[in-house]
Amino acid sequence: MYNFDKKVDRRNTNAMKLEGYESYIFGSSKNLDLPYGPDDFIHMWVADMEFACAPEILDAIRDRLDREILGYTSNYDGSLFNAIKKWCKDRYGWEIERKELLTSEGVIPALERIIKYVLKEDEKALFQTPGYGQFALCCDRMNRDYITSDLIYDGEGGYTIDFDDLDEKLARDDVKLFIFCSPHNPTGRVWTEEEMKRVAELVKKHDVFMISDEIHCDLRRKDAPKHVPFAKILPDYEKLAICMAASKTFNLAGLQQSAIFIRDEKVRRKWKKKPWDY
Numbered sequence: 001m002y003n004f005d006k007k008v009d010r011r012n013t014n015a016m017k018l019e020g021y022e023s024y025i026f027g028s029s030k031n032l033d034l035p036y037g038p039d040d041f042i043h044m045w046v047a048d049m050e051f052a053c054a055p056e057i058l059d060a061i062r063d064r065l066d067r068e069i070l071g072y073t074s075n076y077d078g079s080l081f082n083a084i085k086k087w088c089k090d091r092y093g094w095e096i097e098r099k100e101l102l103t104s105e106g107v108i109p110a111l112e113r114i115i116k117y118v119l120k121e122d123e124k125a126l127f128q129t130p131g132y133g134q135f136a137l138c139c140d141r142m143n144r145d146y147i148t149s150d151l152i153y154d155g156e157g158g159y160t161i162d163f164d165d166l167d168e169k170l171a172r173d174d175v176k177l178f179i180f181c182s183p184h185n186p187t188g189r190v191w192t193e194e195e196m197k198r199v200a201e202l203v204k205k206h207d208v209f210m211i212s213d214e215i216h217c218d219l220r221r222k223d224a225p226k227h228v229p230f231a232k233i234l235p236d237y238e239k240l241a242i243c244m245a246a247s248k249t250f251n252l253a254g255l256q257q258s259a260i261f262i263r264d265e266k267v268r269r270k271w272k273k274k275p276w277d278y
Helices: 021-026 055-063 079-092 107-118 131-140 164-171 194-204 264-271
Strands: 101-104 124-129 145-152 175-182 208-214 241-246 258-262
Touching: 079 101, 101 107, 101 264, 107 124, 107 131, 107 175, 107 208, 107 241, 107 258, 107 264, 124 131, 131 145, 145 164, 164 175, 164 194, 175 194, 258 264
Parallel strands: 124 145, 124 175, 175 208, 208 241
Antiparallel strands: 101 258, 241 258
């Protein structure tokens, strides 16, 4: 039984959305002189929900805690891969390969690592705007430049891809990485398969490395198109990485775990060689 009306008291839990907005948004570590008290705000500035975690998830965590020791662990058996494999096959019809699956302490750290591994200092990333702000911040933190391609706004809340602009910018000699967001954050667009195929044609045409951020793939309205992983659109393209996580769907962002699928063997080798150095 899932109780979506239950109110959870998140005070004094170091919840970022509730207790971290002063430093994150306003750059202040002290109490701000605001005309409203903390309980008067609706905290919608960071992407986690007010729904309690599903009881099955909490039960699994309790079972693990009951083993009493939380020492160094890693993925030595096939349980994680098998769970993700079943999820991807059942929901998307996507057969994943074990060699391509890596784990990260979140999608943002994974983006930073791939940006650093793929781009030389004089090369640039490309992503679409309006876009998730961390795409730009990841480039900044890795000391890599970026350019953007604006989506076309129809004036009524809808956005489409400007394929001519995307083609022109992917053609630049200094653009070697394209960061795609599917479903798109922040517009909410679930791209059609036809749109994704046109994007894939441009990616192949200009031979750029592509990251597809698919962290919101399981948060869709019932009437939205079914999610199609970009790995199915580009089944044989080597320069591809897919980023997924349970954090948005199941409200688990604090556990900081994500699944990263990297086809490019060279990038995988860099990832595994020095996982702490990027």
